[in-house]
Amino acid sequence: MVFLTKEEEAMLSGREGHAAKKSMEIIVALAKIFGAEKLIGISSAQVSGVSYKNVGDEGLEFLRVLSKDGKARVSSYLNPAGMDLENWRDFGISESFAKKQLEVIEVFKKLGIVPTCTCAPYLVADIPKFGQHLAWGESSAVAVANSIFGARTNRESGISALASALTGKTAYYGYHLDENRKPTLTVEVEAHLAGEDDFGALGYHVGKIVKSGVPYFRLKKKTATVDRLRSLAAALASSGSVALFHVEGFTPEAKIRGFEAGKMEKISFGQEELDSAKRELSDGAEPDLVCVGCPHASLEEIGKIAKLLLGKKVKKEFWICCSRSMMKAAEVAGYAKTIEDAGAKFACDTCMVVCPIEELGYRTIATNSAKASNYSRNLNGLKVCYGPLERCVSAAVEGKW
Numbered sequence: 250m251v252f253l254t255k256e257e258e259a260m261l262s263g264r265e266g267h268a269a270k271k272s273m274e275i276i277v278a279l280a281k282i283f284g285a286e287k288l289i290g291i292s293s294a295q296v297s298g299v300s301y302k303n304v305g306d307e308g309l310e311f312l313r314v315l316s317k318d319g320k321a322r323v324s325s326y327l328n329p330a331g332m333d334l335e336n337w338r339d340f341g342i343s344e345s346f347a348k349k350q351l352e353v354i355e356v357f358k359k360l361g362i363v364p365t366c367t368c369a370p371y372l373v374a375d376i377p378k379f380g381q382h383l384a385w386g387e388s389s390a391v392a393v394a395n396s397i398f399g400a401r402t403n404r405e406s407g408i409s410a411l412a413s414a415l416t417g418k419t420a421y422y423g424y425h426l427d428e429n430r431k432p433t434l435t436v437e438v439e440a441h442l443a444g445e446d447d448f449g450a451l452g453y454h455v456g457k458i459v460k461s462g463v464p465y466f467r468l469k470k471k472t473a474t475v476d477r478l479r480s481l482a483a484a485l486a487s488s489g490s491v492a493l494f495h496v497e498g499f500t501p502e503a504k505i506r507g508f509e510a511g512k513m514e515k516i517s518f519g520q521e522e523l524d525s526a527k528r529e530l531s532d533g534a535e536p537d538l539v540c541v542g543c544p545h546a547s548l549e550e551i552g553k554i555a556k557l558l559l560g561k562k563v564k565k566e567f568w569i570c571c572s573r574s575m576m577k578a579a580e581v582a583g584y585a586k587t588i589e590d591a592g593a594k595f596a597c598d599t600c601m602v603v604c605p606i607e608e609l610g611y612r613t614i615a616t617n618s619a620k621a622s623n624y625s626r627n628l629n630g631l632k633v634c635y636g637p638l639e640r641c642v643s644a645a646v647e648g649k650w
């Protein structure tokens with residue numbers, strides 16, 4: 250039995266229109282499946298399933314019907330689309346794909362969802378607050394919001410996040426509840442993790458073991474940064490279905506709640522595990538595309554790339570995936586000119602995984618992202634050269650891995 254307020258009942262009855270009714274039906278069905286006793290209000294929604302590659306014509310039609318009377322009731326943002334919405338021609342995207350993708354974006358706009366088109370809304374649009382309830386769809390953003398910010402969201406699907414956007418509600422279960430936020434497995438990290446690729450390899454390895462559990466990391470060397478933990482989050486959420494992790498001495502709930510590592514099952518991650526995970530993530534010999542920014546690049550990461558590219562020219566196609574807002578910030582900071590003078594490209598609004606990369610003729614990519622490697626190999630059928638940012642930039646400049 251799910252308790253509904255008068256406002257929620259009005260939506261469910263259809264008195265608030267078709268889109269609100271359909272959305273409330275989805276949320277109530279989820280509440281019943283997961284045993285939620287009630288719904289709760291959310292502060293924001295982040296809607297995934299934006300690329301026309303995933304939405305398709307049926308999805309577009311479904312969105313069109315909702316957009317007849319649907320409107321977001323809370324701040325709502327879009328995940329990356331299947332192409333750079335302005336410079337898609339520069340990337341070889343076909344006219345037919347672009348036309349459909351732009352239609353998808355227009356319908357979302359009509360629904361009141363802001364086309365931020367980023368998997369890192371917490372960098373440019375909506376900084377989650379501790380304890381705030383959200384309904385976010387992008388798995389890496391979910392893990393970042395829950396773990397680094399201490400906000401509360403389940404791993405929503407594109408449909409359920411949209412339903413939450415159009416009602417301002419979500420079912421009260423899962424990671425919204427204290428009891429499901431406790432760690433289930435301690436990971437003693439003995440290996441020295443030097444960069445985002447090492448943190449990604451850690452996430453890739455642990456995600457496969459912990460699956461949907463909550464890992465608690467104890468790092469021997471305190472080398473974590475927010476960007477490195479974003480890499481970890483994305484990798485955990487792609488090889489497993491992790492939505493929340495804790496890092497001793499770093500993430501907010503680990504500090505506040507003080508979990509006791511001794512009480513949990515324990516695994517260790519040493520140099521051998523690190524080397525083996527990196528070997529698994531790298532099966533390519535020579536890339537024809539270098540792409541970084543998975544999750545979407547921060548200004549700090551773009552600044553590092555600009556420094557590495559200063560006064561150089563790239564010999565290989567090189568994409569930096571980020572939000573359009575972040576690219577604008579890079580222009581203000583002076584990084585964008587250095588990057589573009591070197592011949593590298595900002596791939597705004599999209600990424601190497603959700604764009605139709607197979608149709609663009611690429612066979613092997615180089616990346617510093619474990620999530621991008623995992624999905625490029627397993628979903629898009631590409632080969633991957635995996636290594637740190639510095640090696641990726643150097644491969645683009647030297648023309649070889």
Ligand code: F3S
Binds near residue numbers: 621
């Ligand atoms: Fe973001 Fe695409 Fe990676 S959506 S997390 S850049 S796969």
